[in-house]
Amino acid sequence: MSAIEAVRASLARIEATDGRVNAFTSVLAERALARAALVDSGQIGGPLAGVPFAVKNLFDVEGLSTLAGSKIEREAPPASRDAFLIRQLEAAGAVLVGALNMDEYAYGFTTENSHYGPTRNPHDLTRLSGGSSGGSAAAVAAGQVPLSLGSDTNGSIRVPASLCGVFGLKPTFGRLSRAGSYPFVASLDHLGPFARTVAELAAAYDALQGRDADDPAQGDRPTAPCVDLLTRGAEGLRIGVLGGWFQKMALPPALLAVERAAAALGAEQVVEWPEVDRARTAAFLITNAEGASLHLPDLKTRAQDFEPLSRDRFLAGAMLPAAWVNQSHRVRHWFARKVADSFADVDVVLAPATPCTAPVIGTEWLDIAGMKLPARASMGLLTQPVSCIGLPVVSVPIWGTDPDAPHLPIGVQVIAAPWREDLCLRVAQQLQASGVAHAPIAKEL
Numbered sequence: 448m449s450a451i452e453a454v455r456a457s458l459a460r461i462e463a464t465d466g467r468v469n470a471f472t473s474v475l476a477e478r479a480l481a482r483a484a485l486v487d488s489g490q491i492g493g494p495l496a497g498v499p500f501a502v503k504n505l506f507d508v509e510g511l512s513t514l515a516g517s518k519i520e521r522e523a524p525p526a527s528r529d530a531f532l533i534r535q536l537e538a539a540g541a542v543l544v545g546a547l548n549m550d551e552y553a554y555g556f557t558t559e560n561s562h563y564g565p566t567r568n569p570h571d572l573t574r575l576s577g578g579s580s581g582g583s584a585a586a587v588a589a590g591q592v593p594l595s596l597g598s599d600t601n602g603s604i605r606v607p608a609s610l611c612g613v614f615g616l617k618p619t620f621g622r623l624s625r626a627g628s629y630p631f632v633a634s635l636d637h638l639g640p641f642a643r644t645v646a647e648l649a650a651a652y653d654a655l656q657g658r659d660a661d662d663p664a665q666g667d668r669p670t671a672p673c674v675d676l677l678t679r680g681a682e683g684l685r686i687g688v689l690g691g692w693f694q695k696m697a698l699p700p701a702l703l704a705v706e707r708a709a710a711a712l713g714a715e716q717v718v719e720w721p722e723v724d725r726a727r728t729a730a731f732l733i734t735n736a737e738g739a740s741l742h743l744p745d746l747k748t749r750a751q752d753f754e755p756l757s758r759d760r761f762l763a764g765a766m767l768p769a770a771w772v773n774q775s776h777r778v779r780h781w782f783a784r785k786v787a788d789s790f791a792d793v794d795v796v797l798a799p800a801t802p803c804t805a806p807v808i809g810t811e812w813l814d815i816a817g818m819k820l821p822a823r824a825s826m827g828l829l830t831q832p833v834s835c836i837g838l839p840v841v842s843v844p845i846w847g848t849d850p851d852a853p854h855l856p857i858g859v860q861v862i863a864a865p866w867r868e869d870l871c872l873r874v875a876q877q878l879q880a881s882g883v884a885h886a887p888i889a890k891e892l
Contacts, residue, residue: 450486450497450542454479457499457544461591464892469566470576470586472504473511473546482542494650494674496540500594503583504546505553505629506530515629516549516579518562518752519745530627531659532596532638539654544592547582551754553598553631554738554761555579556606556826557808561754565808568611569889570855574805577607577826580641584611587641590888594651598628599637601730602800602830608641608842609800609858610826613886614648614875615641619865620837621666624659632737633664634776635730635834643886645876648841649673652868666866673869680877684870686714687793689862692723695816696828700849701799701857707845708797708859711883712874718789718796723832726782729775730835735764736772756823783836790864795874799829800842800858804849829860839863841871843884859884 448456458476465471479499485491502508505515507526514520528534533543548566550558558566558581566581568574569589576585580597584607587595597604599617608615616639623638630636640655642648656670688709694702709715720726739746739761742753746765750758789796802815802825810822820828833840842858849855861878863870878884 450483451480453497454483454499454542454544457592461545464589464591467567467572467892468569468585468589469564470547470582470589470591471501471545472514472548472563475543475545479542479544482537486540486542491540493538493540495536495654498541498594499544499592500536500541500596501545501547501586501592502533502543502596503549503580503598505549505598506533506546506596507627508533508543508546511546513629515553516551516560516563519749531624531661532655535655535657536651541594547586547595549582550579551757552738552742553579553600553603554757555823556602557823558582558607559808567808568805570612570891571805572891573807575610575808577610577805579603581607583641584608584613584615587613587643588886588889589892593643593647595641596638597641598631599639599834600632600635601734601834602827604639604641605800605830605840605842605858605860606826608844609856610805612844612846612856613641613643614645614844615639615842616648616652616868617834617840618652618868619839621664622866622868623655624657624662624665626659626661630741632734634733634737637834645872645879646674646677649677649872668866671866671869673872676869676873677876679873680880681712681874684794684874685792686712686874687716687718687796688714689720689796689798690717691719692832693798693829696802697799698803698815700804701802703848704845704857704859705797705799707883708843708878711878711881714797716793718793720789721785722782725778726832726835727828729778730831732767732771732775733779735760736767739764779835786836787864794863795870796862798860798862800860801826802828804852804855804857833860833862838865839868839871841875843875843878844886845884
């Protein structure tokens with residue numbers, strides 16, 4: 448298939464399905480076809496030559512205002528150039544076809560956006576796609592694009608990957624440049640890809656790597672290509688299963704998904720991380736405080752233009768005592784040291800990505816561990832403690848674990864020590880090769 452044919456097929460699929468899914472906020476047909484023509488002419492090449500992709504609308508796209516899911520940013524001037532990661536993918540030959548829906552300012556786990564409408568789960572249009580990168584996961588699950596980019600602060604790649612049944616990678620904090628993306632929480636923000644196969648995910652990750660002086664938080668580490676390592680699978684790796692909080696706060700379908708993944712990998716060791724609940728609380732408080740600080744001028748002058756849910760959380764964050772935030776960072780660093788110690792005994796650990804399969808849109812409460820918990824916030828129960836300390840994770844989709852919704856997937860987090868994305872991808876590849884994990888295009892559409 449030529450690049451132009453691939454892009455036209457993507458654009459046709461978007462046109463045919465997005466009225467129901469609502470993944471895209473902008474479609475860049477003219478730009479995409481022009482770029483595809485350059486690929487076909489041989490002027491542009493690379494490992495991703497002609498592959499269509501789309502990005503969460505917090506990435507700068509030349510000529511578009513960077514919405515970040517908001518109403519306020521519609522008034523922002525158009526971006527003067529593409530974000531660093533877009534440029535990286537296009538340098539590898541990929542072709543940008545559009546921008547994708549999200550929770551306002553990335554503050555949410557559901558993509559129930561009141562400004563642009565909810566993004567629906569392609570496998571069941573009555574259900575959530577997850578968030579905040581809901582458009583990114585849904586576009587891949589719907590077969591609109593084979594690759595997409597999202598962001599993950601507290602779980603915003605892993606939650607929608609879990610609910611939409613695709614592979615998602617949250618790299619180590621500082622691995623990929625965040626330059627040219629709308630910030631949320633500088634201490635916790637990550638960017639990463641979604642795909643339907645591990646090989647595509649790894650190819651995108653390899654292309655995305657590169658040192659960028661415009662992101663001062665990016666770690667000064669050499670690139671670490673992963674595609675050629677996938678053939679090793681999980682051979683020789685010590686794999687454990689996280690217990691404690693990660694068992695207590697997950698419902699039976701999520702636990703069964705981990706059980707299936709562990710059985711396929713021969714993983715029997717249970718690993719306990721201490722004080723996980725405190726790490727999650729620390730992530731919550733840091734998120735509240737840093738997010739509120741970023742948006743405080745607009746909160747003071749035009750609070751009515753925020754989505755109500757994000758506005759209320761930002762206002763709460765603006766009133767947090769500084770001592771609480773400082774203590775949260777202390778807890779975070781303490782937790783990171785304790786978790787680092789656990790990787791002396793294992794190379795990779797498994798945990799549920801979400802406590803349940805995708806809830807129906809508008810769900811307010813979930814019953815978990817004998818408690819009635821707010822549904823939107825609770826989708827991050829199992830991801831926040833991990834991103835709080837910046838570990839690399841691949842979310843791997845498992846199917847058929849929920850007897851009440853056998854058509855829905857749920858994700859398993861494959862977690863490694865910092866800078867070991869290669870181990871996460873190798874385990875994910877093993878699960879895909881064994882048939883335990885896969886990411887089919889949604890039949891619903």
